[in-house]
Amino acid sequence: MFTTTEDIKIKNLKSGSIVTPKGFKTAGVHAGLRYAKKDLGVIYCEVPASCGAVYTQSHFQAAPLKVTQQSIAMEQKLQALIVNSACANACTGEQGMLDAFKMRDLCAEHLGIDNHLVAVSSTGVIGELLQMDKIAEGIKQLQPIQTSEAAEDFQTAILTTDIVMKKACYQLEIDGVTVTFGGAAKGSGMIHPNMATMLAFITTDANIESEHLQTAIGEMTDITFNQITVDGETSTNDTVLVMASGFAENKTLSPNHPEWNKFKSGLHLIFQDLAKQIARDGEGATKLVEVKVHGATTNKDANIIAKKIVGSNLVKTAIYGTDANWGRIIGAIGHSDAEVNPETVDVSIGSIEMLKGSQPVAFSEELAKEYLSQDEIIIEVHLHLGESTGTAWGCDLTYDYVKINASYRT
Known part of the structure; x- marks a missing residue:
C-alpha cells in the first residue's frame, strides 16, 4: 500500500x-x-x-x-x-x-x-x-x-x-x-x-x-x-x-x-x-540519484534547482567515484535560474550533513564513501527561503556511458 x-x-x-x-x-x-x-x-x-x-x-x-x-x-x-x-x-x-x-x-x-x-x-x-x-x-x-x-x-x-x-x-x-x-x-x-x-x-x-x-x-x-x-x-x-x-x-x-x-x-x-x-536505467548507470529541494520560494524554483543538481556532470561523476564533494552541488545550485540566498543553504548526502547555513560541517569521509557506494543516493538541499519543494531523479555518469554512445549506430 x-x-x-x-x-x-x-x-x-x-x-x-x-x-x-x-x-x-x-x-x-x-x-x-x-x-x-x-x-x-x-x-x-x-x-x-x-x-x-x-x-x-x-x-x-x-x-x-x-x-x-x-x-x-x-x-x-x-x-x-x-x-x-x-x-x-x-x-x-x-x-x-x-x-x-x-x-x-x-x-x-x-x-x-x-x-x-x-x-x-x-x-x-x-x-x-x-x-x-x-x-x-x-x-x-x-x-x-x-x-x-x-x-x-x-x-x-x-x-x-x-x-x-x-x-x-x-x-x-x-x-x-x-x-x-x-x-x-x-x-x-x-x-x-x-x-x-x-x-x-x-x-x-x-x-x-x-x-x-x-x-x-x-x-x-x-x-x-x-x-x-x-x-x-x-x-x-x-x-x-x-x-x-x-x-x-x-x-x-x-x-x-x-x-x-x-x-x-x-x-x-x-x-x-x-x-x-x-533514470535508474540510464546508459551505463550504476546508481539512481534523487535530489530533494526544500525551502524554496516556489515549487518551480525548487524543481529547477533539483534538476540542475541531478543533471550536473560534475555531481554525477563524483557520485560514480563515491566522492562526497559537496562543492559540486553548490556549484550546480549557484548557476541555476532560481532564487537562492548564498548565506542560508544546507546540504546533506543521505543522512550526512555537509553544509549548514552555507558553512562546512565536519563529517566522516569514510561513512560518506560507504553511503555513496549504495545503488540509491539521496541528496537533500534546504534553501530556507519559503515552504516550496521539488524533486528530480537521475543517475551517475560512468565510463560505460561513453562506450555505449561512441558506438550507438554500430
Missing part, C-alpha cells in the same frame, strides 16, 4: 502490467528491424478510449508524433497504438510522413478499426527510413491478447539501449469501484527536461473525458517525466500517452468530481514510478 499526503490508499500491483486495466490487450513481435529482439508492438483497447498525450518540445518532432497528433485531433479518442523500435523515423522528410501514415493505416486495417483511432510511435536511430516491408509483415503477426506474456512482449519490443523493461501497475478506489493504472516505458539515454528519447504508455480503466485527462497528464508530467535527466540531451520522438477505457464504471471524472485529486494521485504515482525506472 502507498499513502499520499492526502491519505489515499493506493495498491502497488507488482505482478500487474499495461494489460491489467480492463479493456486492454497487447502484442509484440520480431519484425526484423533488429537483429533478433522483438521490435514491433501494439496496444489495443476494446472500445475507442479517451486519451491524452504530451510530446517532446524539440523543433525536430518526428513524423510519428505528427501523425498521432492528427489522429487524436479527429475526435479525441484512440483505440490502438502501433510502435516500433530500431528506427526513429525522424528527420526523414515527406517519405517519413508517408511511412508513419502507412503504419497507421496498416494497423487500423489489421485490427478492423478506423485509422484515426490509431496512434503511431517510433524509437531508434534518427535520420533513417523505416523498413516498411518488414513493418507491414510484422503488423500482420500482431495478435493482441490480455496476458502477462503479451504485456512482456510489448514491453520488450519498445526497448533500444535499455538494459531492463520498465513497467508499473497501481490500483485505488474511486466512487467505491476499483480503478487500475498500468504502464510500460522505455528510455535510457538522451533524457532531459521536456522529455527526451523516452516513450511512456499508460492505460487505465477510469471513466474520464479526454479533455480532463489531458489536463491531468500535463500537470503530472511536469513533476515526474520532466524531472528526470540522464545526460542533458533531448530528442525527437518523446511521448507520454494515456488511454482510458472507462470500464471501471466510476462516475465521470473531472476537476469538479470529489475524488479528482485521488485520480491525479494515481496518475502521478505511476508516472513517477516509470520516470524513476528510466
Whole structure:
C-alpha cells in the first residue's frame, strides 16, 4: 500500500502490467528491424478510449508524433497504438510522413478499426527510413491478447539501449469501484527536461473525458517525466500517452468530481514510478540519484534547482567515484535560474550533513564513501527561503556511458 499526503490508499500491483486495466490487450513481435529482439508492438483497447498525450518540445518532432497528433485531433479518442523500435523515423522528410501514415493505416486495417483511432510511435536511430516491408509483415503477426506474456512482449519490443523493461501497475478506489493504472516505458539515454528519447504508455480503466485527462497528464508530467535527466540531451520522438477505457464504471471524472485529486494521485504515482525506472536505467548507470529541494520560494524554483543538481556532470561523476564533494552541488545550485540566498543553504548526502547555513560541517569521509557506494543516493538541499519543494531523479555518469554512445549506430 502507498499513502499520499492526502491519505489515499493506493495498491502497488507488482505482478500487474499495461494489460491489467480492463479493456486492454497487447502484442509484440520480431519484425526484423533488429537483429533478433522483438521490435514491433501494439496496444489495443476494446472500445475507442479517451486519451491524452504530451510530446517532446524539440523543433525536430518526428513524423510519428505528427501523425498521432492528427489522429487524436479527429475526435479525441484512440483505440490502438502501433510502435516500433530500431528506427526513429525522424528527420526523414515527406517519405517519413508517408511511412508513419502507412503504419497507421496498416494497423487500423489489421485490427478492423478506423485509422484515426490509431496512434503511431517510433524509437531508434534518427535520420533513417523505416523498413516498411518488414513493418507491414510484422503488423500482420500482431495478435493482441490480455496476458502477462503479451504485456512482456510489448514491453520488450519498445526497448533500444535499455538494459531492463520498465513497467508499473497501481490500483485505488474511486466512487467505491476499483480503478487500475498500468504502464510500460522505455528510455535510457538522451533524457532531459521536456522529455527526451523516452516513450511512456499508460492505460487505465477510469471513466474520464479526454479533455480532463489531458489536463491531468500535463500537470503530472511536469513533476515526474520532466524531472528526470540522464545526460542533458533531448530528442525527437518523446511521448507520454494515456488511454482510458472507462470500464471501471466510476462516475465521470473531472476537476469538479470529489475524488479528482485521488485520480491525479494515481496518475502521478505511476508516472513517477516509470520516470524513476528510466533514470535508474540510464546508459551505463550504476546508481539512481534523487535530489530533494526544500525551502524554496516556489515549487518551480525548487524543481529547477533539483534538476540542475541531478543533471550536473560534475555531481554525477563524483557520485560514480563515491566522492562526497559537496562543492559540486553548490556549484550546480549557484548557476541555476532560481532564487537562492548564498548565506542560508544546507546540504546533506543521505543522512550526512555537509553544509549548514552555507558553512562546512565536519563529517566522516569514510561513512560518506560507504553511503555513496549504495545503488540509491539521496541528496537533500534546504534553501530556507519559503515552504516550496521539488524533486528530480537521475543517475551517475560512468565510463560505460561513453562506450555505449561512441558506438550507438554500430
